[in-house]
Amino acid sequence: MNWEVAGSFRCHLGEGPVWDVASQSVLWVDVAEGNIHQLCVDSGSHSKYFTGQQTGSIALEETGMLVAALQNGFFLINLRDKTQVPLADPERHLPGNRFNDGKCDPAGRFWAGTMSVQNEPGAGKLYCLDRDGSVSAKISGVGCSNGLAWSPDQQTFYFIDSPAQNVVAYDYDVATGKICNSRTILEIPRQNGIPDGMTIDTEGMLWIALWGGGKVIRVSPETGTILDQIALPVSQVSSCTFGGAGLRDLYITSASIGLTDKELQQQPLAGSLFVCKNTPFQGYEPHYFVR
Numbered sequence: 001m002n003w004e005v006a007g008s009f010r011c012h013l014g015e016g017p018v019w020d021v022a023s024q025s026v027l028w029v030d031v032a033e034g035n036i037h038q039l040c041v042d043s044g045s046h047s048k049y050f051t052g053q054q055t056g057s058i059a060l061e062e063t064g065m066l067v068a069a070l071q072n073g074f075f076l077i078n079l080r081d082k083t084q085v086p087l088a089d090p091e092r093h094l095p096g097n098r099f100n101d102g103k104c105d106p107a108g109r110f111w112a113g114t115m116s117v118q119n120e121p122g123a124g125k126l127y128c129l130d131r132d133g134s135v136s137a138k139i140s141g142v143g144c145s146n147g148l149a150w151s152p153d154q155q156t157f158y159f160i161d162s163p164a165q166n167v168v169a170y171d172y173d174v175a176t177g178k179i180c181n182s183r184t185i186l187e188i189p190r191q192n193g194i195p196d197g198m199t200i201d202t203e204g205m206l207w208i209a210l211w212g213g214g215k216v217i218r219v220s221p222e223t224g225t226i227l228d229q230i231a232l233p234v235s236q237v238s239s240c241t242f243g244g245a246g247l248r249d250l251y252i253t254s255a256s257i258g259l260t261d262k263e264l265q266q267q268p269l270a271g272s273l274f275v276c277k278n279t280p281f282q283g284y285e286p287h288y289f290v291r
Helices: 261-266
Strands: 014-020 025-030 035-040 046-050 055-060 066-070 073-078 083-088 097-104 110-116 124-129 135-142 145-150 156-161 166-172 179-187 194-200 206-211 215-219 226-231 237-243 249-254 274-276
Touching: 014 055, 014 097, 014 237, 025 055, 025 237, 025 249, 035 055, 055 110, 066 097, 066 110, 097 145, 110 135, 110 145, 124 145, 135 156, 145 206, 156 194, 166 194, 206 249, 215 237
Parallel strands: 055 097, 145 194, 194 237
Antiparallel strands: 014 025, 014 249, 025 035, 035 046, 055 066, 066 073, 073 083, 097 110, 110 124, 124 135, 145 156, 156 166, 166 179, 194 206, 206 215, 206 237, 215 226, 237 249, 249 274
8 A cells, every 4th residue: 555645744743643524634643742733635734733731642522622631631622712621630640641542432432541751661541531521440550551442343442552562352341331351362573563553444454553663554353464564664653543535545643753863864754644545445433522
């Protein structure tokens, strides 16, 4: 599959792309800079909103706002009037942690996980912000909470804790949000890259960004077989999602943070948003946060 650069903008730590069907745009975050980016693909217009704090992830909200996992907890963000409303901060007592990747589940809950800014092992948790505003911890002892996906039949939850170098599956109850029966379905050798963000296609195959590996791989969660891959001209590939016409375009985020001057010279597109247009595969519309 061929890739192209979606625009001239660059991110220090691009992450968490989300497709908005209503506006035909892709939104993503620059974690380190605290920016939410939005690219309208038809017009090519690009805008960004500064949250004022490190921004781990965003998801669409049912009334047109965003739900976000920021440095200081969960927020509702209105991009139209540039306002933020705090919802909850489950780690107010842990200033050394920050939120990272997050997504909404099929029932409209927002799941997002934390990590230690100093990379302290096992310091993070995966949280679920429920529709009634309550917050519960789903997984503890997390090193760097990253990719999340739910199977097409809504019975399995997939999760990536990046330092573990694997993908773990859980039985998932859509009615309650309960997860149980964890099992490792994929091990990724460190030399191939670190598993980061993730999405799923309509065939139930996982698309996993490999940080340091310069690629996105398509994997069968049943066999662990790598079925396809997209090599990119940057090493720090961070996440991906489907969007565009028929949800067949794959948008891929990347980062330039931590690269040496020499590496930046070798990777002038580091931090770009890439897109593989009209792939043979189809994704899903994102789930919305419902209150």
